[in-house]
Amino acid sequence: MRKLCVVLEDREVQDNPYKPEMWRIVRRYPLTNDVNFFQARSVDVDQALRMNYLPGQFVMASVLGEGEAPFSISSTPSRPGLLEFCIQRVGTLTETLFSLKENQTVGLRGPYGNGFPIDKMEGKDILIVAGGLGAAPLRSLLLYVLDNRDRFGDIAYLHGARTPGEMLFREEFLQLKERDDLNCLLTVDKDDTGQWPERVGMVTDLFKELGGIDAKNTYAAVCGPPVMYKFVMQRLVKLDIPKHQILMTLERRMKCGVGKCGHCAIEYLYTCIDGPVFTYWDVLHMKELIGKGVSSDVIA
Amino acid sequence: MILKMKKEDLSAFLETVKEWGELWGPTRKGERVAFERVEALSQMDLKAARTIIPPKKLLYPPRFTMFDFDDEGYVERTGDVPNRILFGIHPCDIHGIQIMDTMFLEEYKDPYYAERREKTLLLGHSCIPDEKCMCFATDTEFIAEGFDLFFTDLKMFYLVWVGSSRGHDLVRMKPELFSRDIGKDDILNYTEYRKWKTSQFSANADFTGMPDIFELGYDSSILDELAEKCLSCGQCTMVCPTCNCFNVVDEVELGSVEGTRDRFWDSCMFREYSLVAGGHNFRDKRVDRLKLWYTHKLQAYIGEFGEPACVGCGRCVATCPVDINVVTVANALREQEVGK
Amino acid sequence: MSSPKIGVYGFTGCAGDQLMILNCENQLVDLFGATEIRSFSMAKSDNHEGELDVAFVEGSISTEEQLEHLKDIRKRAKMLIAIGTCACWGGPQAMKLEEGGFEKRYKGVYGNAKITVSKAFEAQPVDAFVRVELKIPGCPIDKSEFLGAVSKLVAKRHPYLYRFPVCAECKWKENPCILWEGKFCAGPLTKAGCGAVCPSHNMPCVGCWGPTDDLNVGAEYNLLKEKGYGPDEIVQKMKKFGGAGVAKLVKEIKPTAKEKEANK
Numbered sequence: 001m002r003k004l005c006v007v008l009e010d011r012e013v014q015d016n017p018y019k020p021e022m023w024r025i026v027r028r029y030p031l032t033n034d035v036n037f038f039q040a041r042s043v044d045v046d047q048a049l050r051m052n053y054l055p056g057q058f059v060m061a062s063v064l065g066e067g068e069a070p071f072s073i074s075s076t077p078s079r080p081g082l083l084e085f086c087i088q089r090v091g092t093l094t095e096t097l098f099s100l101k102e103n104q105t106v107g108l109r110g111p112y113g114n115g116f117p118i119d120k121m122e123g124k125d126i127l128i129v130a131g132g133l134g135a136a137p138l139r140s141l142l143l144y145v146l147d148n149r150d151r152f153g154d155i156a157y158l159h160g161a162r163t164p165g166e167m168l169f170r171e172e173f174l175q176l177k178e179r180d181d182l183n184c185l186l187t188v189d190k191d192d193t194g195q196w197p198e199r200v201g202m203v204t205d206l207f208k209e210l211g212g213i214d215a216k217n218t219y220a221a222v223c224g225p226p227v228m229y230k231f232v233m234q235r236l237v238k239l240d241i242p243k244h245q246i247l248m249t250l251e252r253r254m255k256c257g258v259g260k261c262g263h264c265a266i267e268y269l270y271t272c273i274d275g276p277v278f279t280y281w282d283v284l285h286m287k288e289l290i291g292k293g294v295s296s297d298v299i300a
Numbered sequence: 301m302i303l304k305m306k307k308e309d310l311s312a313f314l315e316t317v318k319e320w321g322e323l324w325g326p327t328r329k330g331e332r333v334a335f336e337r338v339e340a341l342s343q344m345d346l347k348a349a350r351t352i353i354p355p356k357k358l359l360y361p362p363r364f365t366m367f368d369f370d371d372e373g374y375v376e377r378t379g380d381v382p383n384r385i386l387f388g389i390h391p392c393d394i395h396g397i398q399i400m401d402t403m404f405l406e407e408y409k410d411p412y413y414a415e416r417r418e419k420t421l422l423l424g425h426s427c428i429p430d431e432k433c434m435c436f437a438t439d440t441e442f443i444a445e446g447f448d449l450f451f452t453d454l455k456m457f458y459l460v461w462v463g464s465s466r467g468h469d470l471v472r473m474k475p476e477l478f479s480r481d482i483g484k485d486d487i488l489n490y491t492e493y494r495k496w497k498t499s500q501f502s503a504n505a506d507f508t509g510m511p512d513i514f515e516l517g518y519d520s521s522i523l524d525e526l527a528e529k530c531l532s533c534g535q536c537t538m539v540c541p542t543c544n545c546f547n548v549v550d551e552v553e554l555g556s557v558e559g560t561r562d563r564f565w566d567s568c569m570f571r572e573y574s575l576v577a578g579g580h581n582f583r584d585k586r587v588d589r590l591k592l593w594y595t596h597k598l599q600a601y602i603g604e605f606g607e608p609a610c611v612g613c614g615r616c617v618a619t620c621p622v623d624i625n626v627v628t629v630a631n632a633l634r635e636q637e638v639g640k
Numbered sequence: 641m642s643s644p645k646i647g648v649y650g651f652t653g654c655a656g657d658q659l660m661i662l663n664c665e666n667q668l669v670d671l672f673g674a675t676e677i678r679s680f681s682m683a684k685s686d687n688h689e690g691e692l693d694v695a696f697v698e699g700s701i702s703t704e705e706q707l708e709h710l711k712d713i714r715k716r717a718k719m720l721i722a723i724g725t726c727a728c729w730g731g732p733q734a735m736k737l738e739e740g741g742f743e744k745r746y747k748g749v750y751g752n753a754k755i756t757v758s759k760a761f762e763a764q765p766v767d768a769f770v771r772v773e774l775k776i777p778g779c780p781i782d783k784s785e786f787l788g789a790v791s792k793l794v795a796k797r798h799p800y801l802y803r804f805p806v807c808a809e810c811k812w813k814e815n816p817c818i819l820w821e822g823k824f825c826a827g828p829l830t831k832a833g834c835g836a837v838c839p840s841h842n843m844p845c846v847g848c849w850g851p852t853d854d855l856n857v858g859a860e861y862n863l864l865k866e867k868g869y870g871p872d873e874i875v876q877k878m879k880k881f882g883g884a885g886v887a888k889l890v891k892e893i894k895p896t897a898k899e900k901e902a903n904k
Contacts, residue, residue, distance in 0.1 A: 017408040018366055022373045064369055065552040065559050065797045069577065091577025092798035099796065107374060253576045255548045255566075258408035262545030262566070263573060265592065268600030273407070287518050288588065331816045353814045362812035529859050531828035534804060538811035549800045554667060554791040555643075555674030565812065570804040571854035586856065621819035621828075622863055 017258045020062045020107025021047060023083070028102055031086055032166050035133065036098060038085045039075075043105065053077050054115025055140035056221075056249060056277045060257040061085075062107030066096040070254045072137035072276070073111065078147035083108070086136045086168055112257040113276045116141050116247060121219045125153040127210075127241075129232050131160050131203055131224025135168040137249050137276075138223050149181055153217065156183040156210060160203030160228070164188050164196045174198075185209055204231045207239075215240040221247045221277075233280060246280035301462040303471065303478040304486065310451070310458065311341040314387060316474045321383025321419070324358065326351055335386065346388050346453075349430040350613055354393050354541035355386055356400060359416045362538075363564035366412065366548070370558045377560075378411055384420045385470075390427040391443035392435045392613040396541025397422065398446045399609060403544050412563075421466060424450035429497065432614030434505035434627060440611045441497065454489045503617075505627045506634070507598060507608055514599040517633045518591070525638050526629065527587035529622045534567030536625065537593065539615040543567075568592050594629050644693035644794060647679040649713055651706045652733060652763055653699030656780035657724035658682045661696075667787055674794045692717040694793060697766050700726045700734055700883075705758030707769060714770040719793075721774045722766045723786065728775040729850040730883030733763040735876070738887035765884050774799060777831060779848035779881065785833045802832040805852050806845055810836035818844045822867045824877060829855050829886065847878070851885035858893045 027039035042048035053073060062068040069091075075084035089098050100106065126145050130138040145152045157176070161167035167188065174197070176184045185206045187199035199206065203224070220236050222229065229248065236246050252264035252271040264271035266286050269278075283289060305313070314323060318339075325344035327336045333348040335355055367374040397417075404413035424447040427433075435441040443450065448467030452459045460478065462468050471478055517523075537543040547566040552559035566573060569589050574582040583589045601609035616625035632638045650658055662683055664671060679687040695717035701707055714720055722728045730737060736745070742762040766772055776789055776799075789799035802809070807817075807827045813836050818825040826847035827839065838845050857878065864874045878886050 016376050016411045018410075019376055020374050062374075062550075062561075063797075064371065064557065065550045065792065065795050067550050067800070068548060068561075088578075094577060096797060105371075105373075251576065252582065253574055255546065260404065260408070260410055260544065261547070262568065265568075265596065267592075267595055268604050287515075288591065331821070332814070334814045351814075352816060353811065357814070529862070531807075531856050531859050531863070532805070532854055533807035533828040535807050535811055535817060538808060550797070551788055552791045552795045552797060554670045554787060555794055557795065559791075559795075565808065567804065567808065570808075572803045619817055619820060621817055622859060 018109070018256065020060070020068070020109045022105045023108045024105050025100060025102050026082065028100075031168050034089045035086050035168060036089070037074075038087055038097075040083045040085070040106065040108065041081065042108075048081050051080070051083065051111070053111035054118060055144045056115035056137055056247075057111035057113045058137075058257070058276060059083070059108045059110035059112065060254070061097070062109075063093060063096045063100070064107065067093050068107070068255070069093045070112070070257060070272070072140075072249070074136050074139045076140050076143035076147060078144055086133070086139075088133055110257060112272055114274065116221060116277055118144070121145075122151050123153065124245075125214055125218040126155045127158070127213070127218055127220040127236075128156065129158045129203060129220065129222045129224070129236075131228040131232075132162070132166070133168065134223030134225070134228070134249075135159060136223075138221060139169060141221055146176075146179075146182065154183070154213075155181070156185070158185050158187075158203055158206045158210075160187045160189070160206070160224075162189045163192050165193070183210070202231070203228060204235055207235050213239060213241075216242065219245045219247065223249045236280075243281040243284065244279045247277050248280060248283060249276045250278060250283075251276070301468070302482065303460045303462060303480060304482055305451075305458040305460050305478050307453070307456065307458060309477040313474055313477050314341050314385075317385055317470050319473070320421070320470065321385050323385050323387065325387040335388075344388055346425055347428055349428065349433060350390070350615055350618065352615070352619075353539060354396055354613065354615065355389055355422075356396065356541055356544075358384060358386060358420055359397065359400065360404075360413050360544070363562060364412065365560045366563050367561040368558070369550075369561060374561065376411070378415050381416050381419050385423060386420055387423040388425045389422055389447075390613075391424065392433075392438075392440050392611040393541055394422060394424055394443045394446045394450075395435075395438075395440040395611040396613065399542045399611070400544060401446075402605070421448045421470065422446070423448060423467075423470075424461075426450075426452040426493070426497075429500040430614070431502045432617040433501060433612065434503040434614060434617075435612035436498065436501045437503070437505040437507050438608050438610050438612035441501075442494070452490065452493065454486070454493055457486070457489075459486065459490060503614070503627060504631065505612070507610070507626075507630055510598040510608070510630060510633075511602050513630075513633050514595055517636070518595075520633070520636060522632045522636055522638060523590060523629075524587050526624050526632065527585070527590050530569070530586050530590060530624055531622060532569050532571070532586060532589070533621070534569040535619045535621075536616040537567035537569055538565060539619045540597075541611055541613055541615070542597070542609045545573075568596075590624070590629075594626070597626060598630060643674055643676045645678050645691065646675045646694050646696070647689075647692045647713065647717065648677070648682070648696045649679070649698065649709075650682065651697065651699030651710070651727070651766075652702045653724060653726040653731060655682060655698065657698040657727075657778070660778075660780040660783060661786065664783055664787060667783075671787070671790065675790070690716065694719045694721060696721050696723050697727050698722075698724045700730045700763040700765055701769055702733065702763040703758040703760045710766065710770055719773045720766070720770065721776060721789075722772050723776045723778075723781050725777045725779045725848060725850045725881055725883075726763075727766045728777040729881065729885045730763055730765045730768075731779070732880055734765065734883035734887075735879040737762065737764070737879075737884055738891060768884065774801075775850075776801065777850040778833060782833055782835070803853055804832055806830045806832045806834065806836050806839075806849065808832055809834070810839045810845075812836070813840045815839045815842075819863065824864060824867075824869060824874075826860075826877065826881075829857065829860055829878065829882065847881040849881075851882050855886065855889055857886060857889040861890075861893050 022043045023040040031037045058070045058072045254264045255261035257272045259270045259273040328345040333351045365377050404410040447463040450461040545566045597610045695713045792799040809832045825844040827845040830847045831849045831852045
């Protein structure tokens with residue numbers, strides 16, 4: 001049996017792992033054309049404070065009568081009480097979710113998945129690479145490392161979006177550029193506003209601005225569209241970051257979140273309990289993914 | 301603990317244990333053999349090699365309600381499961397239930413499965429292998445644990461293995477039917493029985509080295525050829541004792557905010573299985589779906605637990621209309637040739 | 641919850657789906673209570689043709705007049721749902737789709753008789769002409785599948801219909817596989833939703849729910865040929881209810897490796 005490089009956290013066992021608890025939407029506003037920011041607080045206040053999670057974990061969210069789907073958490077456990085999500089309107093569940101108003105309730109259960117291996121990442125340099133909606137789980141990690149700034153080495157945040165209007169948390173990230181303890185590099189493929197103050201180009205173009213990195217002492221976390229993975233992985237491997245220190249999060253269909261329904265299986269791994277954060281080394285063993293976002297030429 | 305029982309006493313024994321719960325056993329109607337609720341031993345067919353659907357249907361029904369909901373939230377629906385005594389279950393199926401137990405009872409215990417499992421007593425019975433049985437290749441032709449009672453038919457007698465304290469409680473309901481008087485002849489009879497059973501298999505099944513053969517043959521065109529024949533009907537997954545995949549949907553009452561959250565058997569052979577919102581499908585191609593199923597049964601599970609997730613029951617062999625099953629797939633991969 | 645304005649319309653078909661709605665007995669009062677039925681000629685005479693939240697359309701479209709009416713309904717309806725296999729796929733009257741020769745067949749039936757109704761054309765499913773938000777197939781539709789979908793719509797939720805083949809439901813009922821026994825069964829090509837009613841009575845599936853969205857027509861064809869059925873019979877039976885869902889696929893059936901070998 002191959003061992004995962006990621007350490008699984010102890011999970012709290014509930015009586016019925018499928019039972020959603022009710023959470024109230026306290027804030028909701030658009031981040032981009034089709035992505036909304038949701039902030040939720042548990043109807044049961046104690047529950048809100050008990051909710052503990054790791055960056056990179058996800059919850060199963062239910063809309064009464066519509067169904068349930070996984071969503072990664074965008075907030076950080078270092079700021080407890082509220083859960084935040086950025087959700088793209090892509091299907092029937094999210095369409096109904098977008099019809100809900102503030103003060104209405106949704107069902108939530110979790111957190112699920114392994115999350116980022118924070119224990120191992122402490123003391124190391126952190127390189128975060130986000131593309132498009134990939135910023136959703138990576139914002140959690142970024143805020144977490146910034147809130148615990150003295151426990152990490154150098155931190156770089158690279159974020160690419162198609163246009164300025166499509167960059168999630170644009171204003172928040174632009175403000176982060178002012179911090180001198182973070183190297184925040186933002187880029188868009190195309191500036192259709194003429195007022196974009198930052199880089200124009202691919203996210204991989206940002207690598208040349210990184211300067212020298214202490215590769216063996218670096219953890220990289222990547223999330224983005226499949227096409228981005230291919231090129232970003234090539235760069236990271238070229239930089240000599242060990243493959244077991246390159247972390248990526250995968251998305252799959254899920255009906256349970258707790259390793260029962262089978263949908264998220266990739267060979268012997270369940271994305272919901274063994275992931276969604278996998279090391280690049282893990283992913284290289286997933287034959288099913290070769291040629292589908294994972295390039296086999298990196299193996300050679 | 302192994303006891304002895306006269307064959308003609310079985311009927312009386314089952315009559316007695318019915319006090320504990322519903323009696324279920326394999327029944328036959330034409331070609332259809334199925335576990336059904338029965339009133340007496342006489343309604344059962346203990347010679348049938350296999351039922352169409354494994355006993356998982358009692359522990360995990362094809363479709364059931366998990367929650368009732370209204371605008372206040374979700375209320376779990378459990379507690380409506382009767383006590384059942386499942387008689388006549390074969391070693392392969394008991395092995396199958398053990399695999400299901402690992403899946404559902406260990407991490408994040410599934411309360412629906414747990415309740416049914418708790419309320420179902422498993423009374424195993426020895427079997428007569430047919431040409432589709434391949435439990436010899438999965439090392440599941442005998443069973444040492446996982447049942448409450450197990451009856452081995454030695455023509456004149458039953459040897460009865462007591463596998464749990466609850467099984468023992470059943471024995472204690474009618475102790476006069478059982479004897480501890482086991483002699484040399486019984487041991488010889490049992491040894492003969494094992495030899496006889498082992499000699500009965502004729503399926504051309506061999507799963508040795510499958511994890512590596514799968515790794516080597518993962519991209520071979522053999523699997524594409526099989527996928528071309530696959531109807532994606534999902535029957536293989538429905539009849540498999542170790543297939544546990546499910547889908548979940550919400551249903552609402554007409555004109556109301558109340559409804560139910562229902563769960564039903566799903567299949568990785570269906571296109572919808574790996575479809576995510578937005579329309580991306582991780583396994584749009586049939587061959588990728590076949591690869592998932594067969595790597596799960598014959599490769600991934602071995603890597604994880606040291607044994608295949610196939611218990612050799614032969615149901616996929618007896619069901620797939622186009623002859624895609626663990627035997628044909630394993631042999632095709634091994635020989636790099638699709639058989640007739 | 642405001643009740644949605646609903647219209648129910650019928651075109652070329654047997655009106656069995658509308659009848660099935662009226663046959664909802666216990667739930668019929670709920671249905672009329674939860675919705676505002678603006679137009680339903682089969683059920684009432686006081687009909688108002690205006691804006692609709694949901695239009696249910698039964699039957700295939702086979703004349704110019706029907707087409708105009710359909711376009712009018714589409715214009716007035718926020719959502720259009722095809723009900724029954726004729727509306728969804730064309731039904732038996734569309735079994736010759738993709739084969740051509742409509743004029744000849746028409747002449748064969750009507751000769752030189754003077755036709756006073758609107759000009760007819762090859763029957764086609766509703767979505768051949770207008771956008772359709774949802775298909776609820778069946779011959780006729782299944783009460784619980786229909787009411788389940790309507791309940792979701794009234795609650796402003798998305799209906800969920802099984803997308804997999806009827807074989808799944810057939811196995812849930814623990815029936816032996818009819819195809820395995822060598823008999824003609826259209827199960828693998830047919831959407832679930834009926835509860836596998838025919839195979840549960842030891843009758844093969846004829847495909848009346850119409851096709852799933854994942855057909856391996858070639859595999860079914862080759863299998864049935866192996867079982868001794870003639871190519872014409874197989875294709876005809878596949879097209880009986882499959883209509884627009886299988887017409888093109890049937891044309892693309894490729895010979896098996898074995899046949900290719902034999903032809904060499």
